[in-house]
Amino acid sequence: MVLLFAVAPRLSSAVPPAYTIEEIGSAEDLLDPKAINESGVIVGDCVPRDTLVHSAFITREGKTTIVPPPDGFTHLFFADVNDKNVVVGTAIGENKSRVVLYADEKLTFLSKAGELPLATAIANSGVVVGIIDREDGHQNGAVWEHGRTTLVKPLEGDIASWAFVISATGKIVGWSAYSKGYRLCQADLSGNTIPLIDNDKWNRFRSMRPKAINPHGVVVGSSTAAGHYQACIIAEKVFAELPDLPKNRLDEFIYFLEKHKRAVQQSSAYDINDDGWVVGTCTTPVASVACLWIDDEVYRLDELVKTDEKWLFHSAVSLNNRGQIVGFGKRDGKETVFLLSPILTEKREQ
Known part of the structure; x- marks a missing residue:
């Protein structure tokens, strides 16, 4: 098992490191991870198997704890x-929901009763x-x-906002809804909003779903056009699409891609760290591949992992900023959650 250390150096190289791998939880847990912080704490959802109760989970120092909903919520x-x-997170019950905080193994309500909220970030x-x-x-x-x-x-x-x-500087990014769709907007802590990008570009990017923002204000997400998803990035009001994996990096799917001449690869970006590293997925009609984008390069994660075990x-x-x-x-054919930790060398440490 890979140990999660409390303090670790950040990566300075623009070249991805080699990674070691750790399985989080077990195949029976059906975990759905959402976020990892600087100390390697992982949180997410726990998909129910034989119960109507939907729980959450937190993994710290290799130990996974299932957190049930508070009393009165399912x-x-x-x-x-x-x-x-x-x-x-959010606790949901019949005709009610509350924003909750979880710290020191305790759940507390943050929102007021009757607000019907959904928490997205902290x-x-x-x-x-x-x-x-x-x-x-x-x-x-x-x-x-x-x-x-x-x-x-x-x-x-x-008419509406999200x-x-x-x-880290308090810049909020979301949507503002109008008659033809959604406009990307940014807001301050007082709730005042301005467009994230120029007015004449609203239509093109109205379907972009912001997924993460780093302290420099760089936003990543996925845009949709004609049903096609593409990982994208916005920095200083400039929009760019993240590159697809080259066909020679999709060897097991190359026959399918050659047979169908149209662009069948899609991608989604889910998170960005302070150094601008982005993670997400590249998808073909037959498979999804976890990816890492650094500058203008895209890497398959399985190309970076040192393991003798069969992982997909x-x-x-x-x-996080440590590169985790x-x-x-899947591991040996069973769905599971993975944690990759970089193998650091002196040249990569700051």
């Missing part, structure tokens, strides 16, 4: 964990963002801070 979802090991400052259902059937983005709920205003003339991610890496969902990556795939 579902608990963990969405994010900050670097102070405070977890945010900053190191403890500020939480998410979504609240309105009585008119629409939604508003929300900010929870110091026991106070602040609604994120839609852009002028729009808050998906928050940076389907998706990478989160990474969490995702899900």
Whole structure:
């Protein structure tokens, strides 16, 4: 088993390291990871097998703990964990939901009863963002801070808003809804919004779903056009698509790709660290492959892992500044969650 150390050097190289691998939980747990923080704490959901109760999980120092929903609720979802090991999630019951915090093995309610919220992210400052259902059937983005709920205003003339991610500097990114779709917007802690990109580009990017933001304000996600998903990045209001895997890196799928001349590869980006490393997945009609993007290069994670065991890496969902990556795939044919930890050398340490 790979040990999770409390303090570790960050990676400085633009070349991906080799990785060791650790299985998280067991195949019977059916874990669905969502986030990893700087100390290697992993959080996510636990898919039920023979019960209607949907629990969450937290993995720390190699130990996985299943966290059941609080009394009166049937579902608990963990969405994010900050670097102070405070977890945010949502407890859901019949006609009710509450934002919850999990710290020191205790669940506490953050949102007020009756708000019908969904938590999406937490900053190191403890500020939480998410979504609240309105009585008119629409939604508003929300900010929870110091026991106070602040609604994120839609852009002028729009009807609804969503808050998906928050940076270390308090920049919130989400959607503002209008009659033809969604506009990417950014908000401050007071709920004031401005467009994330220029007005004339709204239509092109209205379907981009922001998934993560780093302290430099760089946003990653996936855009959709004509049913095609493409991993993308926005920095300083400049949009770019992340590269696909070359066909020679998809050897086991090459026959299928050659047979179908149209572009059949799709991709999704799920997280970005301070150095701009991005993780996600590249998908063909026959398989999904976990990927790492560094600068303008894309790498298959299975090309970077040193192991004699039979693993398939389907998706990478989160990474930290130490280069650790969490995702899900198969080990010896059974679905499971993996944690990759870089093999550090003196040249790679800062």
